[in-house]
Amino acid sequence: MYCGRVVRTKDPAVRTLLIERAAHMLRTREPITLRTLVAGTGVSTMAVYTYFGGMEGLWQAMRQEGFTRLAEALDQVATTADPVRDLAALGAAYLTNALASPDLYRVMFDAAFALENPAAADETLHCLVRTAERAKEMGRFRSDIDPLSLATQTWVIGHGLVSLVATGPLPREALDHGIAILTALFVSCGDAPETAHRSVTEGWRL
């Protein structure tokens, strides 16, 4: 059996260089095109095709990078003895991360990436689910509460808030609505109203 010879290997440094340059151009609001991306880097336009298979592949890589950073940001949220506070803090971290780089956020949730990487969504939800489970085990939530559903609902609230604020319709102060909605949601899960309100306002530090 003939095994084809592998003769040249891609340089991973070039790949990360392009991604970081694209991320930088995204931050500085420069339009990212094939030619502006490679300009000044010394590499030619073909590099985008050998490393990403085209511009769409680069955007996919950017989305992956965005989800990775989001997961890191959520992981850095402190775990305290109050899981309800932590759940609100995770929501706040979601907002902070998204509003810190709204352009990357827009790329992440750009349409037409359906099912491209369904694991990314689950990964994002994972720490939310664990925190919800913890709150349930501590007796803050009723035993019939589904942690995954609650995590999803928390995500929905955070995403709706940051979407409407980032794209313009709602002013930045509207983020405070998150406190009321989350508190109502957690109370409906069995937490005591005063306790829930205190935990949420404590975790909701933007």
Add this chain to the structure above:
Amino acid sequence: MYCGRVVRTKDPAVRTLLIERAAHMLRTREPITLRTLVAGTGVSTMAVYTYFGGMEGLWQAMRQEGFTRLAEALDQVATTADPVRDLAALGAAYLTNALASPDLYRVMFDAAFALENPAAADETLHCLVRTAERAKEMGRFRSDIDPLSLATQTWVIGHGLVSLVATGPLPREALDHGIAILTALFVSCGDAPETAHRSVTEGWRL
């Protein structure tokens, strides 16, 4: 003082023709470009510039059209004796309208249209606010509830749901989470849990 003469007037029919054709191409997933848009219509590419000032102007007109249709869809929601049900129905109508034409929805909330037409958002919120006021007057909500805030929160929930479902991360069944979140929100406003649940499930017909 010299007043310039107005000698030729634009034909409004051409404007609506282009908008409707663009809307149709949006529905049929055809890529909308300057040339594909005017192809077959008999008008030349310059028409887009005389009527919209360019492609960006056409997208703005599309957004306006989208918000107008959304307002009409919300206006068609029946007003019953149960304002809490109506509030949930408005949320459901928002989802239905958005998912019926997800591409138009994406255009509407496309980024970089910040403050382009801030009245559009208020217009969208208006019937939500009125319904919230009605529920408050009927004693379903506490007297300290701010209808505008509650309407905004309802909008945030609906928008978060439809965004995550339309762009892929969440499956369509996730729309059912709206019932739990809205019920929790309305209960937090003073409505009785059983009554709120019944009203929301009644209004939440997708």
Add this chain to the structure above:
DNA sequence: GCCATAACATAGCACTGTTATGTATTGTGG
């Protein structure tokens, strides 16, 4: 040391939105 194969560079293609330029049309003031 071959030499097949991948990495890379160059030039061109079809397409995009936009604009410059020329023509046709039309309402109105004299």
Add this chain to the structure above:
DNA sequence: CCACAATACATAACAGTGCTATGTTATGGC
């Protein structure tokens, strides 16, 4: 009534886009 000025519209060109065809260079296994 009608000449004219200003607008609507058509044609063609321009700069820029992503992408691909083609040629060149470099490299690692036999």
